[in-house]
Amino acid sequence: MDKLGSLFLPPAKSTNAADVDALFGFISITSVIIFVGILIATIAFIIIYKRKSDNDVTSLNDHNTTLEIVWSIIPVFLIVYVFYWGFTDYLKLNIPPANAYEVQVIGQKWNWAFKYNNGYTSPNELHVPKGRPVKLVMQSRDVLHSFYIPDFRIKHDVIPNRYTTVWFEAIESGESVIFCTEYCGTSHSDMLAKVIVHEEEDFQKWLKESGGRPADMPLADYGKMLYTKSGCQTCHSTDGSKLVGPSYKGLFGSKKTFTDGSSLVADETYIKSSILNPSEHVVAGFAPVMPTYQGILSNDDIDAIIEFIKEQK
């Protein structure tokens, strides 16, 4: 069972994962048994009843009510059993324990942001404690997204104008990948994040130290870290190549012409307004697809990113 699981399924790292895997295994194995039965019968008939001449006499028996009832009723029992099993596990997946630790999740093209109760927002990294139920309250800023952690066997759509939730309890510390599984445009497949499971005390420590730049880190380096973590690099290159948005290379101090024909020199004020209110000035030749980072990046974070952009000459 475990061997089969590791062949087909990702590692099981949440309390509910083992239940889901057990049911997946039960259905798969039962299916294989019935399938092989059908296959053997078919191949046997092909061999045994191979046509010998065009005048072969064949059976006239064209129905058997007992047989029809048997092969209808046995599957009915099987599916009701499987349905019930899936139903009870589904309820478990859908009802978060009352003491669950809550994290707010914002999905937007094409990144995730995780907000903690201390006010800190962590872009594209979900930090959680091991052995404690975590409930995610999710919303989308634009189109549909879907929040999926294969290792935890959880998934739920993230919808604009509406809150949806998922919960899980991680059983081992480490990192797992988070995917977006509802198609959302150009960089849908790059809308990745990771969940980092800490031991309880490490999580508390992280929570205390989170938010803001480590004391010994230069501002531009912190900006670089945010550039990778917040999803900027999905659309903005630093080597001059054209992605979804303009490259950072040589950006600072250059003159930018916008889709409405106006133009500005890219200074600190312009970059900050582009981050907080991206649709106001869209550089000519690009689509107005950047989401706002209002409420995700703090003023200090934005200062750091500006410093980083200044270095990309």
Place this chain on the structure above:
Amino acid sequence: MSTSSGINADLGLKLKRFVTPDHPEVNYAQAEKGIKAWLTTVDHKKIGLMYLGAIAFFFFIGGLLALLLRAELWTPAKTFLDADAYNQVFTLHGAIMIFLVLVPSVPAALGNFFLPIMVGAKDVAFPRLNLLSFYIYLAGATFSLYSIVTGAVDTGWTFYTPYSATTGTSVVSMTLGVFILGFSSILTGLNFIVTLHKLRVPGLTWGKLPLFCWSLYATSVIQILATPVLAITLMLLVMERTLKIGIFDPALGGDPVLYQHFFWFYSHPAVYIMILPGFGIISEIIAIFSKRRIFGYWFIALSSMAIALIGFLVWGHHMFVSGQSTLSSIVFSLITFFVGIPTGIKIFNWVATMYKGSISMRTPMWYAMIFLFLFTIGGFTGVTLGTLSVDVHLHDTYYVVAHFHYVMMGGMLIAFLGGLHLWWPKMTGRMYNERWANIAAFLIFTGFNMTFFTQFILGAKGMPRRYYNYIDQFQSLHQFSTVGTWVLALGFTIILIYLLQSLGKKGVIASKNPWNGRSLEWLTTTPPVLENFTYTPVVIHGPYDFHKPIAEFEYGIESHGHGHHDASVHHSNEESVNA
């Protein structure tokens, strides 16, 4: 009932035996000549062939797009297409294969050609409507192609809102194309229902109807009831985009989940539009090539109707993680499981039909066996996906992609190929090269499993669908899947070559009943004459009564009146007997 006088007494008709020759002096294709005659024909057989040509063309396009997609996935990130191009290509692949190929494939091509012949009619009930539906299909297809040229659509074939309401690509024209195509589907369904009710020849009771006709009947019911909902949905989408009326887009005050309900209310029954006619073909093939009465005739016939009706009540299983209520999900899951029962009944009855049969493994039978193999896997994985807790993990992953390719391609498309090989001699008068046909079937079976079984594993491991980029650990499985598509492409290329070759000068002439069938299409000439029969057939035995001598299937009554066609193209009855 072994003598003709006994038969006369039973039905109260003046019966005569009509022995049609293998080949007519003038077949349906020769009866009216020239391009104009084809374009304005109301002959169901010619319309069926025109559909066949159009569907084959779109299958070719959709297949090329699939090869592009798989080639792009050879490496993570960019291999040779950029992300936007990839997203447009998978949208077009899906939309073309679903709306232009799978939905019309069997009903509009093979159904149009054979349903009237199988009920002994001269044509469908409304021949002009039939021609109209073909032109509506072409118009819808043109609209769809237009949207390719004017900046392709990148929403996926599901057009989910609010993404489809905000993207800058030409969703409106693509949607209108699909909207127009829906009417073609409705008209075909309407035509078949009336034909089956009103145009069956004497003696052809519902219990003697070939199972292919039963499956088309069930399909037509869904086409008429479900397709208008698709039209409504797409119309609302167009209104939202053009008039800014908030229905689905939350930015305008709409509800995106409502769109999914509308969409799947059509698109789930549409899955059965796509698969039920395939079931019908498989029933015909297994009976003929086992030379045996079909086992459980009524169970197979009525399970199609059961699937058609239950199929309307399961759409919510596409939405277990969409934000619909937990209670809805639970109810939809339970009903979904019950669609599995009539499907299972069919599979068991097909296998039981082979028991104590006389099995001849000719090309159509190979396709029927490939169908059983692939479709059964598709069915079982459908149970996995219908299970609530397991679907949470598998939803929108490659597991779903693999599942519906096993059902749609491994099921419907393989059944279509089976039907094409079963009826090719009847349609064209030529027999294809069976050795090459078997090689092609083997390649398609192998390539298909390489391509799509791999995707079950990818999906279970968590690979999401519609991904241009992927994490490195999936690469070897993706590459294996891609190699499978090349094997598939080789198989389809071989089919194209030997079918075209059979039409050429060296093609082998087929007899009128090469497989020793008993339903009416095997009793007319090859290819059939313009109005199918030179007499009105009278049906005495069931379509699978292979133990009765063929002579007892050849009775009929004199045909009176010639419909709207020129009488000069008809033979007299005596000529047919003497020829």
